[in-house]
Amino acid sequence: MSSMKKHFFNNKNIPAKFSIFYLIMGVIGIIFLDRFLNIYFTYGQTSENSGSTLNFLFLFLIFSVLILFFILNHMQKVISRIDKSYKELKDKDKERLIPYEFALNNSVDGIYWFTIEAKIVYINDAACKMLGYEKDELLGKYLEVMDATFNRQTAIEVMSKIKNTPNWILETTQRRKNGETFPVEVSGHSFFYGGQEYICAFGRDITQRYEINKKIKNINLELQKSLDEKEILLKEIHHRVKNNMEIISSLLAMQLRRAEDDEVKYILKQSKSRINTMALVHEFLYLGENLAYINLQDYIKRLVQDIKELYISQNTNLKVDLHIDKLIFSTNRCIQIGMVLHELCVNALKYAFKEDRDNLLCIHIKKMNDKIYVKIRDNGEGLKDINCLYKSESIGMQLIHSIVEDQLDATIEFKNNNGLECNIIFSKDEEE
Template structure:
């Protein structure tokens, strides 16, 4: 609340009153002076005919008129100045009203400090947040509400904010009732009327901290649940792999007892196909990701297992393996693995011989949004390539079924210093 000072010249009748007062004082002065001079001249035997009471009275009247006019003009000027000052204050108040409204109705607490860390202004939000009135905070030191500061560290903080473009601090403040609560503070330095100040914005983060703690607890529970599910999935993949290995062992036992070469080959192929699928589950069990597999590592291991199963020690085989870094899902890896398995087994069965250098090329490249697969041997090739598209063998039927129905791919066989198979399919997997 501000007090408006009344100027001495604000009275409307002041020139008249002052002139009457001056007239009365002047008359009294003239009478006193006239008597004093009469006594003086009588005592000194001097003629005083030149002293004229009427002349003095006229002089007095003239000075009163001049004084009245001067005072009247001064009153007009001062009244005009006072009116202009009042109008200016009203305009300033109207101009500042939106800013004052914004400050007092801000959600954030706003404080102004001197560089010695004392309050010079607080808005209504700060008072509500801290429980103090403005009068209780103005002039008080920062440490009144900041238990983490003392006099020295508070002044150091003000100087640091003054020299920092962006200042942000998560701290605690204490209310009038002694309650401590978390708050986020941002501050900026500014200069006004040749004085330096700090403007700080405070936001009560109690609700945010509660939500953060809730979210943290929820995330911990979700992570715990996820870890349990990962362990369960790993265990499932491990058991599937073990079950497939049991089936593979049973086929191996049956293979050792079989006497017919064709039956042995069929059992060996079945065992190899099961191993191809079991290998995927082994990678999932041993890997960090339970949904995707590095195709490069998988194919390299698959080819090694096929060599050990089908190639004798006397057969010299060089494998030219070039596979881009590709990450595929379990199903996609099984599909590609089965195709590679069948094509490699066919090459090992029909193209490679013990008395020469054998070569098996397996290339998989990512070109644009397509995956290009090339598998080639250095055997004699085939006279009738078209027979591969019409073959009734289980292996070729399996290849065509996977390539056409599951990979939605294009497959092409051709002779190129041996038999070459090219497969092109989309990089993106369909859900």
């Protein structure tokens, strides 16, 4: 019917056909009218009036046919122009939509249009390929055909949820035509078209992502297992190093008990104390959770306590003023700082503190910008010749200068300040 109508309106002879048809119908009408008038005038008027009337009717008919012809001819031209414009517009729209249609069909993601009742009204080629269906097999079907996790009620509910949730996204499973299931990440948005609301969903097969995540998880488990084994091994190494140092310390203690010379005793005591300073680092590493770094605050507190027990008699009253910022240093850096503090503290305990007075040892370590400031001060009598500390040949002072200048790359300053005060400044960042 539509093709006949289209052919009819495209016929260029429409004005002539309409005019001839109108002419034939007019002639038939005139004949019938003439007979009617003959009958009428036979009984009511003369034949002369009838002839004039007939001539008038013929003239009117011819005039009407001409008018009708021109009107229909103009209408035909208008219809032809409209039809031509419609075809051109349709072709342009078709050309304009080609790249969009190509993009939709060749998208990596499956694209679906649903009604609010979860009926499929559009599906692209990528979705058909992913699900193993032809388009005709899915159009008009419902969501639960391809997603077994939904039933009729929950499918309608999820459409409503997508409608009311911006940037809605869900991980679910879809079912192929052959019955296989696979994981899918789906995002959805609502939109209006042609006065009706639809849901547009984008589905992406994430099977490969699941497989990669599974592999990564297995690799992480293997790495964690290997890391745990290495941590156990490292802890065991630190434990053995600490034990070996304690054995050396015990041997020195045995020699200390047998020594008779006071100078030899003091040397042995210092050596034992230095070994304990290093062993303490390995003890913290063995007992701590981190095998690479130590909390300096905890380490210094324990170190000072051990030095007091070794060098201070019960009759000596000593107050220790500790102010140490929270700093985390490596094993090597802690040993460096610990050895320097050990020598300075031992010197203070040996030369500055007396049994008949209140003794004070201040240890302040603070962080300012990218520098670490260390201050150690006692309340002894100080030194008359401070410069002698910079060129002393004692093992303790040589050890201090060696660590400060060569290992910490720091500056050191001694001065009298109601006792002897030592200030050390070094960089916060450790060198590789």
